[in-house]
Amino acid sequence: MAVTSMRRFELAEWKRSPRLTDLRNTVVGLLAEGRHRTALDEALRGLRRDPEHPDGLFVALTVLAQSRTARLTSPEPLTETQQWNALLAPVTTACSSCDGRWYSTHAVMFTDNDVEIQPTNPIGLQCQKCRYTLCRDCLKAQRPTSYTLSVDAPEVVAASCANRDCGGRGLSAPVLPTGRPDVTPMDPDAIEGVIVVRDGPIRPTTEQALAVVTRFLPLIPDDAPLLHIRRARPGTMGDGAARDGLAQSLLLDLEREGVLAPASWGRSSRMHILAGPGGDGDYLIVPVERSHQRVSPTAPHAVSSPGTYTYLLQILPLRGGWATLRDPRTGDFHDGTFGALSAPPESLPGLAQDLIKRFERMGKSRRVLFFEGDRTQQNLSTDDVYGIGTEGGTALSPYSEGP
Ligand SMILES: [Zn+2]
Ligand SMILES: [Zn+2]
Structure with missing residues (x-):
């Protein structure tokens, strides 16, 4: 986001x-x-x-x-x-x-x-x-218990600022807004959709889903059509990896239904909310940002039916060959560089540009490997590469080790 x-x-x-x-x-x-x-x-x-x-x-x-x-x-x-x-x-x-x-x-x-x-x-x-x-x-x-002055008495300086280096005097009125640490500002119009999953056998109602979503995302009840409300089978929300897997499969389903634009995983974030505001259970909220990708001018007008592909972003370091980006703590592929998507094959070069652009901050040459099918739960082999999307490329190239 x-x-x-x-x-x-x-x-x-x-x-x-x-x-x-x-x-x-x-x-x-x-x-x-x-x-x-x-x-x-x-x-x-x-x-x-x-x-x-x-x-x-x-x-x-x-x-x-x-x-x-x-x-x-x-x-x-x-x-x-x-x-x-x-x-x-x-x-x-x-x-x-x-x-x-x-x-x-x-x-x-x-x-x-x-x-x-x-x-x-x-x-x-x-x-x-x-x-x-x-x-x-x-x-x-x-305050010491013997101290009985009302908090409301304006002359009372009951406590002082605990922020080091602030240099502020004692605490007093007026009390102005501080903002909320658990809300990340985002543009409501940039939200393409929100998956709402509650842990347990019963799918939440729209009202229950809205109560959780509107508390953390800048949306209102009029936005109910943006919500995709689901329930979670036991064990599918246990830890971060399980929740990510659940989110990936739900996003892929919505891509296949044509509800979300392809490669939504890279535009999503995952929020785990323990005991939602209604006290009705734990929630996983997955907001998805709209895709900025425009239709590639080289893509034919008559597109073939969408297929499922797995993508993997690689970078070319100053020394050595193409490498993947991994999280140093978990060893997993870096968030957003690996996932499954549903799209017609002609749109893969354009989607590669989208991913390459998204990791511009890496400052190195980037490319995207595509594999046929959803291989997010399998070991990948270079023998299985379907094609490579290169920076500025309008068609996929065959697999190669070199730049
Ligand atoms: Zn307090
Ligand atoms: Zn202060």
Whole structure:
């Protein structure tokens, strides 16, 4: 996945943006009617179109900052799934010690706002320099028991920043968002599909799958058609290697059905989630990034039916012959350099370019060996090579040892 880092939330960015004023009006109107759930759905739709947009984050936090009483008596209370959507990660505050999360009202209280926010007691305190944060429980745990002053008393400096080299003073308010360490920012529109597997004999419902997926990926319930929901037979999710094998075979199935573009394994990542948010079991989530490969101009228009092939990327070191890339710890082929795919044979040279490009950072000559069939569970022999895709090549070449 293309990894970009989450922007740090800055109070100064809370400016009125003319682009999403409609969203702001809609949400303020819905809140006035007490329709919290619909209001947050609208905010999430805005963020889905434009993740990390300050205006979308602002209205979302406005909904989340409504008093507990207002939310509990609402005819439309917020759902757990909505509240912990990954799109809200940039405005989440996480305790640096126990990772407990909450939405701090401070960021909306200190700004010009269309909605009245009830001031609430701080749920934690923060270093004003680096945002090291402790929740109320962790603050209590750090304090001698004889010390009975309320955490909420602003003059109390209960704990100091634990980050070395920070030089920040004691922890205090305001408490601003810290982001979530378990969410990797990615472009929602770049997601081609997501495999959702739950350990156990029963396939999860769409609602259960969405609860897990939206917590870690920037998607909303409207994205349900992107999900491919499966169950896992016993023992197929036991360890990392087993889960990778399971993911590979499910991806290959979806390629054969024409649902995913070929060579999806190299565009996927695997997330293992122990005891999903619903407490209904362990999950394996496999997001797949869209392929950037364009149809090769040399490929004939009438393509033959797809076959299954195994690919292996090789590099040419400065000294010696062609070599594979291996993980130094496990000895396995480096992630994304080896796998099975389903594609018409004419498209193999183009797919080789895609793989060669993906490992551009290796800075050496690269080529892709293709074998017929799925050989990911077998030993490979050079006698069985079906053809080689070379850099810039428009057709496969026969196997050779030399460059
Ligand atoms: Zn804590
Ligand atoms: Zn600090």
